[in-house]
Amino acid sequence: MIIQLLGNIIPVFFGIIAIWKWKSSKLDKAEKLKRLGVTPFSTFQLLSGIFISAFIFTIIFVIFIYFNLLTIIQFSWPQANIFLIILMFAALAIVEEIIFRSFFINGLRLYIKSTSLILVISAIFFSLVHWYNDGSTVLSAISAFIGGFIYAYAFVKTDKLWLPIGLHFSWNFFQSYVYGFPVSGYVFEGIFKVNISGQELWTGGAYGPEGGLIGIFGRFFVIFATWLIHKIKNNQ
Numbered sequence: 001m002i003i004q005l006l007g008n009i010i011p012v013f014f015g016i017i018a019i020w021k022w023k024s025s026k027l028d029k030a031e032k033l034k035r036l037g038v039t040p041f042s043t044f045q046l047l048s049g050i051f052i053s054a055f056i057f058t059i060i061f062v063i064f065i066y067f068n069l070l071t072i073i074q075f076s077w078p079q080a081n082i083f084l085i086i087l088m089f090a091a092l093a094i095v096e097e098i099i100f101r102s103f104f105i106n107g108l109r110l111y112i113k114s115t116s117l118i119l120v121i122s123a124i125f126f127s128l129v130h131w132y133n134d135g136s137t138v139l140s141a142i143s144a145f146i147g148g149f150i151y152a153y154a155f156v157k158t159d160k161l162w163l164p165i166g167l168h169f170s171w172n173f174f175q176s177y178v179y180g181f182p183v184s185g186y187v188f189e190g191i192f193k194v195n196i197s198g199q200e201l202w203t204g205g206a207y208g209p210e211g212g213l214i215g216i217f218g219r220f221f222v223i224f225a226t227w228l229i230h231k232i233k234n235n236q
Helices: 002-024 029-035 043-066 082-108 115-128 138-158 162-178 213-235
Strands: 070-075 192-196
Touching: 002 029, 002 082, 002 115, 043 070, 043 162, 043 192, 043 213, 082 115, 082 138, 082 162, 115 138, 138 162, 138 213, 162 213
Parallel strands: none
Antiparallel strands: 070 192
């Protein structure tokens, strides 16, 4: 779809402008990598992000079971190579974080002074690229906006990619490969084979839990946990 294409191209374009500006300003390679959020590497931020999303989605899974919104059909180890699965989800998270956070936010900073506005614009574009996924609804678009806002907030607060990469990777990985839900309309073979029932308003239907109210509530807890981790780290 043209909207999805533009939703990816425009952030990349802004990133190219930012890098070109830095080159014109004769910034060295180390400073460029720092502004892009690549260096220095932070094990704490990466693992914190992984833990937060894994914990929140485990709670979401339990809620689905408690309210009889899913039936576990099978519990078994998928045939796919787990290392390739991890690599795939990691690559997707890294690419999207580079495009929508590292490139786009740095490009927007050249023209917009308001951090809040930058977060909103970045989240809108992140939502746009998910609009035409299978099972997408107005509610799933709102959820994708909140997700984009979370990752952008994590990037702005830390000036690094590692927290948003950890959050993004773990959210998708546990949602799909571990608990067997669709993730943004895409279906992968998971450890749990589940059948989702109940109202789509709550469950997200074919889009997955992140497209329903339960998943949206989960996203707000991710925002709080992200803020808390940053606050604790700063107070040390």
